[in-house]
Amino acid sequence: MRLKWPKENPPVTIAATFEIEFRQFLDATGRVVGALPDFARDTTALVRFYEAMVLMRTYDAKAVALQRTGLLGTYASLLGKEAVDAGIGLAMRPEDVFLGTYRDNGVQMLRGVSLRELLLYWGGDERGSDFAVPRQDFPVSITIASQCLHAAGVAYAMQLRRQPRVALCTIGDGATSKGDFYESLNAAGTWRLPLVFFITNNQWAISVPRQMQSAAQTLAQKGIAAGMPGVQVDGNDVIAVHHAVVEALERARRGDGATVIEAVTYRLADHTTADDASRYRAPEEVAAAWQREPILRLRNHLSAAGVWDKAREDNLLKRCNSEVQAAAQAYLDTAAPPATQMFDQLYATLPAAYAAQTAALLKRAEDHGTDHTG
Numbered sequence: 001m002r003l004k005w006p007k008e009n010p011p012v013t014i015a016a017t018f019e020i021e022f023r024q025f026l027d028a029t030g031r032v033v034g035a036l037p038d039f040a041r042d043t044t045a046l047v048r049f050y051e052a053m054v055l056m057r058t059y060d061a062k063a064v065a066l067q068r069t070g071l072l073g074t075y076a077s078l079l080g081k082e083a084v085d086a087g088i089g090l091a092m093r094p095e096d097v098f099l100g101t102y103r104d105n106g107v108q109m110l111r112g113v114s115l116r117e118l119l120l121y122w123g124g125d126e127r128g129s130d131f132a133v134p135r136q137d138f139p140v141s142i143t144i145a146s147q148c149l150h151a152a153g154v155a156y157a158m159q160l161r162r163q164p165r166v167a168l169c170t171i172g173d174g175a176t177s178k179g180d181f182y183e184s185l186n187a188a189g190t191w192r193l194p195l196v197f198f199i200t201n202n203q204w205a206i207s208v209p210r211q212m213q214s215a216a217q218t219l220a221q222k223g224i225a226a227g228m229p230g231v232q233v234d235g236n237d238v239i240a241v242h243h244a245v246v247e248a249l250e251r252a253r254r255g256d257g258a259t260v261i262e263a264v265t266y267r268l269a270d271h272t273t274a275d276d277a278s279r280y281r282a283p284e285e286v287a288a289a290w291q292r293e294p295i296l297r298l299r300n301h302l303s304a305a306g307v308w309d310k311a312r313e314d315n316l317l318k319r320c321n322s323e324v325q326a327a328a329q330a331y332l333d334t335a336a337p338p339a340t341q342m343f344d345q346l347y348a349t350l351p352a353a354y355a356a357q358t359a360a361l362l363k364r365a366e367d368h369g370t371d372h373t374g
Helices: 043-068 082-089 105-111 115-122 146-160 179-191 220-226 238-253 283-290 294-304 310-333 339-343 352-367
Strands: 021-023 097-099 167-172 195-201 230-234 259-264
Touching: 021 238, 043 082, 043 105, 043 115, 043 238, 043 294, 043 310, 082 105, 082 195, 082 238, 082 259, 082 294, 097 105, 097 146, 105 115, 115 310, 146 167, 146 179, 146 195, 179 195, 179 220, 195 238, 220 230, 220 259, 230 238, 238 259, 339 352
Parallel strands: 021 230, 097 167, 167 195, 195 259, 230 259
Antiparallel strands: none
16 A cells, blocks of 8 residues: 655644753853852852862862872772762752762761761771761762662652652763663653752763763753753853752652753763773863863852952861871771671671681681781
């Protein structure tokens, strides 16, 4: 049977139209380029953001140094995303739940995780995941995008309990290609969950560039297909990040559903300390990215406003270095956990096979006249 097409095209109507906003308040030099939100009009209040970002970078440098000298395990640097972490961490309420990646130490710091706990985690000690303060925040997710599914479940529980709380899930640009992400988006959109998906688009999923990951013009638009708004922000502008996160959290808290935020930034360091990014990134690209980095941008803005100068900068660096050094020493002074820790908290009742292994480990330590710490 041959289909017969009309000689003229049928009338066409538009089923739907969509837009993705890009938000930026400070340009790469720190100059104001748009009407500032209320919180950012008080430049002295922005000092809190700046101080947090400098502490993050100080901690990050120390963590890399500890790893390079064999005192820390493989580490994922947050260099270049300090505005993302500060913008998120200073927006969430204590009762909210954070589900993050291995590159979100800055958010964890602002949520109450101590520097010593962070270093313990990266040193291979799971006691570093037993946060003393944000008890309901989830541990670091290594498996890419798996935390999206957990976040949907957490948000659904909040909704069922009618709690005015929000789950915030962070992922990288590469994670938006995973099925876990799309499934979570669909659930969040369908059920109008109190959930924020925050995408840190740092341009590289290990060695795979953004343009090879997705043909979408923006990553924020992926939320539209799931029935939720998406917004793209300058991820090196802490004001833009914080403003978008606060807006999304408020929207979720009042029952209007989830939001996708894409922060466009750049990973200034290697993917982890086990990586060598010079194998796949041109030095000119990295050098250009340093001209847009977030800390210098905010410092320029504060200096121009007359609330920051060299004396304040020197004092801040001294305080940050002192705090980080004390935390690093506390980490190094922490006695190693017993080797039997690997069996703890796996099951309510340890299976016979594991019980036998525990006994064998203890017996080996006894025979060698040592404790069972390693």
